Every structure is written in C-alpha cells, then in structure tokens.
Amino acid sequence: MTEPIIAMKKIGYTYEQKQVLDNINFVLPRGSFMGLIGPNGGGKTTLIKLILGLMKPDQGSITLFNEPIEKFKAWNKIGFVSQKSNSFNKGFPATVYEVVSMGLTAKVGYFKFFNSKHKAKILHAIDLVGMREYTYENVGNLSGGQQQRVFIARALVSDPELLILDEPTVGVDYENVQRFYELLHQLNTQQQITLLLVTHDTGTMTEYATNIACLNKSLHFHGDPKEYLALTENDLSKVYGHPVNLVTHDH
Secondary structure, eight states: OOOEEEEEEEEEEEETTEEEEEEEEEEEETTOEEEEEOOTTSSHHHHHHHHTTSSOOSEEEEEETTEETTTOOOGGGEEEEOOHHHHOOTTSOOBHHHHHHGGGHHHHOTTOOOOHHHHHHHHHHHHHTTOGGGTTSBGGGSOHHHHHHHHHHHHHTTOOSEEEEESTTTTOOHHHHHHHHHHHHHHHHTSOOEEEEEOSOHHHHHHHOSEEEEEESEEEEEEOHHHHHTSOHHHHHHHHTSOOOOOOOOO
C-alpha cells in the first residue's frame, strides 16, 4: 500500500457553535494528485488550515508523513500556494528571482546572503515552471497565469514533497488555466510531488487528478475521477445543496 502523506481520522471542527467539519476520514497517498472540491462554505479552507497546523481540530487526529501533527517539525516538506489575489501585492517592486528566493528565507534565515547552491536552486525552481526568460522581470508586469507559476516556483524552491494549492486559478484566463494544469501534471508525474488542489474547476481538474474528494461539512465522495464523473446531477445537487449542471470540456 502506498504511504499516506496525510491521514485524517474522525476530524471534527466547530466555529461559533456551527459545525464546519464533521467526521472527516481522509487519506492522501504519496504520489497522488488530489482535487478537493465542494461548495463555498463547505469547509475546504478550514481543512487546509488544519493540515497546515494553523488550526487544531476539536476532535480526531491528523498525521503528516506518518507522524502525529502535534510532533511534526519537517514543515519544509510541505509547500503552499494560495490564491494570487490574497498572496501578493502586484505593486511590490520585486523580480521573479527575488520572489522565488523568498521561499528559501525560512531555511537560510533573514538578512543572510544566498550562496551559489542557493542561487542554483532558485534558478532550477524557475526553470521547473517554465519562467526562466522572465527571471529578472518585475512580477507586477506578468500575466495572472505567469504570476501563479512564479508563486509555485517559490513553493518548490525548498524541495517540498507535498504541494497544497488553494484555488490558484482564480482570475486566470482559460488558456492559462490549461497550461497551469499541465504544469501541475508535470510536477506530479515527473518530479514525483504529491499534490492537493482546492478548486471549483471540476471540468478541467478531472482530466489530471488521480483522486477526487468532495467536501461539504463531511466527505460526500472520495475516489477515482471516473467514478466522480459517473455521479448524476441529482447526486451532486445533494452535496452542494442546490441544483448542479455538469459541464465537461472537450478538446
């Protein structure tokens, strides 16, 4: 059996007397590409914050890389990319190289110079996301899709084994979304990075993900993308709490 990167057992979380997560049993195997979907307010962001150790569950247990989260120290194994609009100020005067280098700050330390090995890692991360020609370009001059590639490089520069992305394609046009998913697919299959992607883009995501988890306070589905696509609109309407029309993408 493939090693679980994340394992959550009987997780519950309540906020202001409202049940946000209820009896979550969730496993993310090493090497998988998990798409986490569900309605707004369904608990997806809360689940991510629990995994990142930013919040503690009211009940249940979480293990990361087979270690209880309370004892887990190797946070450099986990990279995180948030929505572009919430993670970076476009007006900030920084080049692609400088933004990516921020991903090494925690490892190297503040106010310390990067050596040749650090600089090579920064350029390698930029190469991985296909942005080498923009290395010294100001990030504010890039398109939304290009900026998100830079933020992924910033997460990759510390060599994470798990990359978590919280709705990273918000505000990105369709063509760049396609390229973005192709990049994630390459990172998953060629770089062997385990991915957990929070998204509303179910049509495109099912082409690349190896697993789908549908969350609305509890897990209503957790399995193969083909099984998810076989769900009826009535099945999904029960999850989302309102009528759902399935949309597929043909290429």
